[in-house]
Amino acid sequence: MIELRVPATTANLGPGFDCLGMALSLYNTFTIEASEEMIFENVEERFCNDDNLFLKAFRKAGGKNLKVRFDCEVPVSRGLGSSASMICGGILAAKLLHESALSPMEEFELACEMEGHPDNAAPCMFGGLTACLKKDDGSYLFRKMKTAENLFFTALIPDVEESTEQARSILPKQYSKEDTAACISHGILMVEALNRGDLDLMKEASKDRIHEPYRSTLIPHYTDVRNICTAENNVLLISGSGSTLLCIGLEPLSRDAENEIRKLPENWKIRKLRPAGGAEVQENGLWHPII
Numbered sequence: 278m279i280e281l282r283v284p285a286t287t288a289n290l291g292p293g294f295d296c297l298g299m300a301l302s303l304y305n306t307f308t309i310e311a312s313e314e315m316i317f318e319n320v321e322e323r324f325c326n327d328d329n330l331f332l333k334a335f336r337k338a339g340g341k342n343l344k345v346r347f348d349c350e351v352p353v354s355r356g357l358g359s360s361a362s363m364i365c366g367g368i369l370a371a372k373l374l375h376e377s378a379l380s381p382m383e384e385f386e387l388a389c390e391m392e393g394h395p396d397n398a399a400p401c402m403f404g405g406l407t408a409c410l411k412k413d414d415g416s417y418l419f420r421k422m423k424t425a426e427n428l429f430f431t432a433l434i435p436d437v438e439e440s441t442e443q444a445r446s447i448l449p450k451q452y453s454k455e456d457t458a459a460c461i462s463h464g465i466l467m468v469e470a471l472n473r474g475d476l477d478l479m480k481e482a483s484k485d486r487i488h489e490p491y492r493s494t495l496i497p498h499y500t501d502v503r504n505i506c507t508a509e510n511n512v513l514l515i516s517g518s519g520s521t522l523l524c525i526g527l528e529p530l531s532r533d534a535e536n537e538i539r540k541l542p543e544n545w546k547i548r549k550l551r552p553a554g555g556a557e558v559q560e561n562g563l564w565h566p567i568i
Contacts, residue, residue, distance in 0.1 A: 279373050280559040281567065282306040283366045284404065285351040285550075286358030287432075287516040287523050288396040290471070291483035292463035298358075298407050300400040300553040301430065305362040307331070308346040309370045316344040330360055334367030334391060338384065340375055354438035356517030361397035364388050369402075369556050369567050381568045389417045397517070402568055404555030406471060424552045425474025431524040432516065432550055433502060435543035439495060444518030447491045456486040476527050479512050489515050496520050498541045505537050506530065 285303035289295070315332065317325045327333070335343065351359045368384050379387065381402075388398035395409035399419040409419040452460075463482050470479035493499045496519050503522075506513040511526035524530055529549060538545050557564040 278308055278310045279370075280306060280308050281366065281369055281373060281556060282559075282564070283362045283369070283401050283556045284358075284553040285432075286361060286397045286400045287356070287514075287521075288358065289485075289488065289515070289517060290523075291467055291489065291514050292460050292485045292487065293396075293408070293467060294460065294464075294485070294487045295394050295396050296408055296410065296464065297468070298396040298400040298409070299424065300404045300555060301357070301432065301550040302553040303350050303357065303432070303548060303550055304553075305351045305359070305366060306348040307366050307370060308348070309374060310344050311374055312342050312344040315342045318344070318346040320347040330363035330391075331367040331370070334364040334388070335371050336367075337387060337391065338368040338371035338379060340367075340371040343370065343374060345370070352434060352521075354440055354520075355434055356439065356515065356519045356521040357432065357434070358397040358401055358517065360441075361388065361392050361401045364391045365398060365401045365556055372567065373558060384568070385419070386417060395419060400555070402555050404566075405552060406468075408468065422468060423472050425472060427474040427527060428471070428476075429526050429529050430550045430552070431526075431530045432548045433506075433522040433524060433538060434546040434548065435497065435520050435541075436545075437497060437520045437543055439518060439520040441518045444488075444492050444495065447495065448488055449491070452487065460485070460487050474527070476510070476512065476525075479525065483512050483514060488518075492519050496522070497543050501541060502538055502545075505534050509534055 282304040284300040288298045290297040353359045389395040395417045399407040406422045406424045466482035506524045514523045516523045556567045
């Protein structure tokens, strides 16, 4: 048996729409072994079929069948990269079980093709803070960047599923030159703020005009949570397409703030996380990068 794990990811990070992403220390773990038939363990019935993203990715990467146990911490449809984690996990399972001939960049390309965009796939596979783009020839390019060690990250996860399709359909079809220019300038400075741990810069740079004003309307009690977090000098972002919110600060979110959020009706879960490495395999009780 082989045990591999892939991290949750938070995409966009405010103005970095479909470009910026970061791996977080919340994991989906897969225990795999070769099998002549497809065997799922510890997975919801609705995912025990050929539409399972892990299985589809495994087969696209050269595998056929396997036995796999799912131990998943990343919630589904919450903006924490659950689909990317399944896709990347399946691709890398084929690599580990069948010595897939795909190179790391080909594995990344396949993940992007299946996911539809690279902002979750890159940090899920390679870890850390990443920026991505789609080249003119249709292939993808990414680069890793540094995140300051003085920043604290807290995922605020309501018991509300939100589909990526719904979160995209609510967005405008066109944007003004002013909004486009603001997105570019804010995105550049958001990367600098994360790199330096400059919260004052982040407060301005994180302001988005492309998706957050629209997607925030889909998240119950968004304004209440935002007021609680910003009152403690934190920055609050929508993680991916939501419904999870990501709080960033120079200190951990206080217990009082956590209790206020937990009083809200949506059964909010609060996870204090850190930037994480990419996909890993366990060897001799230790986790090692797969790529």
